[in-house]
Amino acid sequence: MKEMPQGVSVVKCGIGSVNWNEHYHPRLLQHVSDVNQATTQTYFFARYILLQEFSKGLSDDLSYIKKSFFQQIYMALTSGNSNSTDAPGTLKARELIATYLEGYMGTGFSKVQLERPGASSNVEACRMLTAYKNNISCHFGEQLCHVVNVLMKVRTRVSEIRNELKGKPGQMRKSINAACREQVYEPARCLKEAIRSRTPDTTNLDDFALEQFAKLQGVLSAYKDDYKFRKDDRYYDVKAAPLNHLKAYYHLAVLLEKEHKAYIQPFLIRRSWIPAHMLIDLPVLRANILDHIKEPHA
16 A cells, blocks of 8 residues: 655634643743734834825835834834845835834834744734724725815705704705805815726815815825726725835825815834734744753652
8 A cells, every 4th residue: 555645734712722831831921922013013103104204204205104014113123033035025124124223213212122023924914914904904004095185175054054944934955955065065076086996086176175186185195106096096096006105195194184184094013912823844943942041850
């Protein structure tokens, strides 16, 4: 009978099911805590860098915001042995980190001691990149329409029209709704449609909508000059390439705060952490857990 080739199985389980040596349990908990701290600080430092860059009007080219960007931040905030690469995206990330690291360290943060941080940095960087993409893809278009409604004062103007017409005899609900649609809802819709394109057509906007369109210029111009939306549709492009809209999302947040004293969060902050699962391969296991504690003699 032909012998079957041996394979490798990957098992995802808790430490209680693999007869984990209790002698190493405290060190394991410490390692998990260190990875959590490094990950949390990576979120904060990434936010710090992007805020500095965008507030100064820098970084029109956002191609550096990729996995290597978050990975290099993670590595910069840990002290340990790691392999370095010189890929173009990595070099750009290192330049930004070198520019802002001293200022960030001045906030009182001290580096996390991790041996071989490369494995955990790779996993956490993938998660951070996915979180940023999902945040922009799911919320930017919705928030943009919300800001248009705020600028057009949709709720206030509709309320004023209803109160005014209700006091006049002979005004039916249908005529009141028609007045709201013509004077408020339709101009707001036209503005949302105008900013859909990379080159907005403002011919259908009334004077009030044109004033609000001017306030949106910081958002609309937050791209490279030669950047084109897929299908010439801003809302479609947000879903297809969300990271290209991060700077526009920042300017949208600034505009909303200025006009309405409300806040949206384009840059993610990790405030809590629920232990779920983390990668511990053999090099990480040996460097961060086994080599730190001597096995007790029987």
